[in-house]
Amino acid sequence: MKKITIFLFSVCLALQLVAQEQHYFMNPVIRGDMPDPSIIRIDDTYYATGTSSEWAPFYPVFISKDMVNWKQAGHIFSKQPSWTSNSFWAPELFYHNSKVYCYYTARQKSTGISYIGVATSDSPLHEFTDHGPIITYGTEAIDAFIYDDNGQLYISWKAYGLDKRPIELLGCKLSADGLHLEGEPFSLLVDDEEIAWKASTTSNKGTTIILYIQRMVAVDLPVTMMYM
Numbered sequence: 512m513k514k515i516t517i518f519l520f521s522v523c524l525a526l527q528l529v530a531q532e533q534h535y536f537m538n539p540v541i542r543g544d545m546p547d548p549s550i551i552r553i554d555d556t557y558y559a560t561g562t563s564s565e566w567a568p569f570y571p572v573f574i575s576k577d578m579v580n581w582k583q584a585g586h587i588f589s590k591q592p593s594w595t596s597n598s599f600w601a602p603e604l605f606y607h608n609s610k611v612y613c614y615y616t617a618r619q620k621s622t623g624i625s626y627i628g629v630a631t632s633d634s635p636l637h638e639f640t641d642h643g644p645i646i647t648y649g650t651e652a653i654d655a656f657i658y659d660d661n662g663q664l665y666i667s668w669k670a671y672g673l674d675k676r677p678i679e680l681l682g683c684k685l686s687a688d689g690l691h692l693e694g695e696p697f698s699l700l701v702d703d704e705e706i707a708w709k710a711s712t713t714s715n716k717g718t719t720i721i722l723y724i725q726r727m728v729a730v731d732l733p734v735t736m737m738y739m
Contacts (some may be wrong), residue, residue: 536579547654550558550578551611551635558635560587560613562600567591567612569599572616572635585636587613592628592641596620604635605689607664611635612689614655614666619644627655627668629690642690648681650674657685664689667699678702 539545546562559573559581570587587602595617605612613630626644630639646652651672658665664685671679680700684693 514561518555540579541573542582549602549604551604553606553611553635558611559603559690560602560604560635562602565597566597570602577650587615587630587639589638592617592630593642594620594628594641594643596623598625600625601654603655603657604721607657607659609633609688610689611639612657613639614645614657616653616655624650630691634658645690645692646683648696657689666692711734 515580541548541559544564544566546560548559548561550557550559551560555576557575557578559575560570563571568586568589569591570586571583572587573581574584575581584595588635596619598618600616602613602615602736605614610631611634613632615630616625617628618624619626624643624647626648628641628643629645630641632639646655646666646668648668649670651674652668652670653672654669656667658667664687665682666685667680667682669678670681671677679698679702681696682699683696685691686693
């Protein structure tokens with residue numbers, strides 16, 4: 512009886528250890544060059560994309576059920592948007608009214624300046640329709656982020672990164688369809704200390720909007736990957 516009890520205890524312990532081991536995973540969860548990742552969830556599936564720089568097709572799309580095991584399933588653009596030349600950075604996925612939006616940064620062909628465009632699709636896995644640049648403000652507009660404040664859409668972005676003046680985070684109302692700015696841009700924060708901000712995101716905590724700032728830090732890494 513004692514041997515049976517010890518055996519059953521050993522089996523239960525082994526099963527518990529196996530179950531615990533399933534919670535561990537190895538970083539990076541998406542290998543390769545994957546800067547500026549953006550993730551959305553639709554139903555029970557997560558979709559991710561990131562900067563593709565000069566590589567085409569532009570902005571690879573990955574899918575996952577658990578945000579650990581990812582598989583590439585397509586691209587945002589199989590054809591280059593007509594207004595762009597290069598430098599495809601910082602795509603921001605947004606799901607709104609059963610439509611998928613991708614707000615992305617690219618250099619404008621006519622000026623060489625990085626601006627923010629927008630494209631839409633009925634699914635992250637289908638071809639996106641490009642609607643052209645949505646923000647052509649100043650000498651640089653990058654790192655878009657979308658915020659839904661009880662039905663009113665807002666967009667924020669980093670501005671003046673190439674000017675001889677402090678970097679500034681700007682915001683503006685968006686139209687209900689998410690394709691146009693409404694009203695004038697407004698200032699969120701100014702980098703008076705010149706600490707070199709990278710981007711901005713927002714989240715709603717009750718009635719307070721919190722702005723998260725990432726400072727640029729000099730590091731020596733051969734490639735940027737997506738980590739969890």
